[in-house]
Amino acid sequence: MKTIFEIGNDKGDVSGVKDLGGIELGDFLPESLLRKEKIGIPELSELEVMRHYKELSDRNFCIEKGFYPLGSCTMKYNPKVNELLASLDGFVNLHPLQPDEDSQGALELMYNLQEKLKKITGMDEITLQPAAGAHGELTGMMIIKKYFEVKGELNRKKVIIPDSAHGTNPASAKMCGFDIVEIKSNQRGQVDIDALKEVLDEDVAAIMMTNPNTLGLFEENVLEISEIMHKNGSLLYYDGANFNAIMGWTNPAIMGFDVVHLNLHKTFATPHGGGGPGAGPVGVRSFLKDFLPKPTIEFDGERYYRNYDVKHSIGKVRSFYGNFGVLVKAYAYILMMGNDLKLASADAVLNANYLKEKLKGVYELPYDEPCMHEFVLSGEKQHQKGVSTLNIAKRLMDYNCHPPTVYFPLIVHEAMMIEPTESESKHVLDEFVEIMLKIAKEVEENPEIVISSPHCTPVKKVDETLAARHPDLTFKG
Numbered sequence: 001m002k003t004i005f006e007i008g009n010d011k012g013d014v015s016g017v018k019d020l021g022g023i024e025l026g027d028f029l030p031e032s033l034l035r036k037e038k039i040g041i042p043e044l045s046e047l048e049v050m051r052h053y054k055e056l057s058d059r060n061f062c063i064e065k066g067f068y069p070l071g072s073c074t075m076k077y078n079p080k081v082n083e084l085l086a087s088l089d090g091f092v093n094l095h096p097l098q099p100d101e102d103s104q105g106a107l108e109l110m111y112n113l114q115e116k117l118k119k120i121t122g123m124d125e126i127t128l129q130p131a132a133g134a135h136g137e138l139t140g141m142m143i144i145k146k147y148f149e150v151k152g153e154l155n156r157k158k159v160i161i162p163d164s165a166h167g168t169n170p171a172s173a174k175m176c177g178f179d180i181v182e183i184k185s186n187q188r189g190q191v192d193i194d195a196l197k198e199v200l201d202e203d204v205a206a207i208m209m210t211n212p213n214t215l216g217l218f219e220e221n222v223l224e225i226s227e228i229m230h231k232n233g234s235l236l237y238y239d240g241a242n243f244n245a246i247m248g249w250t251n252p253a254i255m256g257f258d259v260v261h262l263n264l265h266k267t268f269a270t271p272h273g274g275g276g277p278g279a280g281p282v283g284v285r286s287f288l289k290d291f292l293p294k295p296t297i298e299f300d301g302e303r304y305y306r307n308y309d310v311k312h313s314i315g316k317v318r319s320f321y322g323n324f325g326v327l328v329k330a331y332a333y334i335l336m337m338g339n340d341l342k343l344a345s346a347d348a349v350l351n352a353n354y355l356k357e358k359l360k361g362v363y364e365l366p367y368d369e370p371c372m373h374e375f376v377l378s379g380e381k382q383h384q385k386g387v388s389t390l391n392i393a394k395r396l397m398d399y400n401c402h403p404p405t406v407y408f409p410l411i412v413h414e415a416m417m418i419e420p421t422e423s424e425s426k427h428v429l430d431e432f433v434e435i436m437l438k439i440a441k442e443v444e445e446n447p448e449i450v451i452s453s454p455h456c457t458p459v460k461k462v463d464e465t466l467a468a469r470h471p472d473l474t475f476k477g
């Protein structure tokens with residue numbers, strides 16, 4: 001049968017076509033759905049459209065334009081060859097509903113990626129379905145919930161979360177119906193073991209931890225925490241957003257975690273933040289295998305296949321099998337890096353410590369300890385002069401620098417969370433230090449120029465609340 005595009009004009013509009021070659025429009029769409037009037041989209045030439053989008057993209061800041069030290073987001077370089085591989089014909093034109101026999105290549109890639117992620121995380125089983133880190137958290141918490149349901153421990157309704165956690169942690173646990181118990185960090189920015197013991201009882205299902213945590217500090221007591229939790233019959237969930245600090249050096253299995261998510265778009269070099277969709281694979285220990293989303297991707301020694309026979313599966317968490325293009329890019333990155341993944345983490349940690357040492361003193365460093373791949377400064381000193389961290393962030397844009405993550409984690413006043421990643425040279429890091437010191441000097445000598453920034457960006461200071469509450473996203477002809 002001909003497609004509607006073959007018989008209509010090049011927009012698929014068949015309204016002006018007299019001879020449909022015996023095919024009725026109703027063959028494609030019911031009469032009630034057929035458009036009777038013109039849609040009213042703008043008629044522009046290709047050149048005009050191109051200029052419009054080029055102009056928009058020029059306004060945007062991206063890793064290709066300058067330094068992007070957005071903490072917790074791992075804005076590393078995304079090798080362009082990954083894009084080439086993800087757009088190979090065989091991948092792009094494969095329909096997800098094609099049978100396993102027709103999809104052996106794609107299934108093999110997914111299976112191999114699972115095997116690599118098992119090695120990297122130390123987990124026994126992996127699902128690639130979740131579309132982002134937060135989605136991985138939700139998936140992981142659903143698995144934990146179902147595990148206790150099947151075990152008959154319906155009383156386990158509480159999830160413990162440190163106060164340094166990313167907001168998605170309590171949100172994901174809450175969405176699964178858990179009650180959140182927050183515990184304070186100790187003076188060194190670590191999980192306070194005494195505070196943990198105080199809230200621990202037989203109703204606790206799990207603790208959600210990030211290690212290194214969002215202060216960029218390694219949780220030194222993680223083994224003791226794991227022992228305490230397991231003794232209590234509870235599980236440990238690992239938020240893997242900070243995996244870039246530990247690749248090849250240690251892993252969440254060694255640390256005693258039971259469920260793990262990774263952010264492929266952070267650690268494994270696939271574009272994110274307006275630049276592309278993500279992927280948040282979840283790894284579990286073998287005793288949780290039967291709870292994974294289905295289908296799982298398996299290999300029987302001869303062929304790769306989708307297995308829908310998963311005993312206690314929480315069901316599907318994503319249409320089809322996840323964001324496949326992201327999986328291709330992450331797989332390419334892992335193969336390309338090989339054992340150098342370990343080096344990447346080492347360089348990420350080195351770069352962060354270098355910046356931290358150069359900037360502390362001028363900016364307050366609330367937790368003055370060796371950091372992992374990121375560190376958190378406080379703009380408190382500058383705040384006392386009437387210049388907020390938000391002002392400093394905006395001023396950085398005048399110097400062609402993306403701001404760090406600001407006002408997170410919540411336990412640091414006027415927080416600036418800086419993550420340089422391994423991709424940057426010493427030259428770029430030194431330039432950033434120079435800019436940060438210059439801004440600190442401006443705060444002393446001419447605070448107004450910082451407060452009224454940005455001055456050099458195509459879009460000046462925006463009303464973020466208005467933009468969030470009343471987004472204007474549609475074309476009005």
Ligand SMILES: *Cc1c(COP(=O)(O)O)cnc(C)c1O
Pocket residue numbers: 072073132133134135166168169210214239241242263278280
């Ligand atoms: C980014 C991040 C998440 C959420 O991941 P998404 O992929 O953005 O959904 C969770 N925890 C931490 C610590 C993060 O940095």
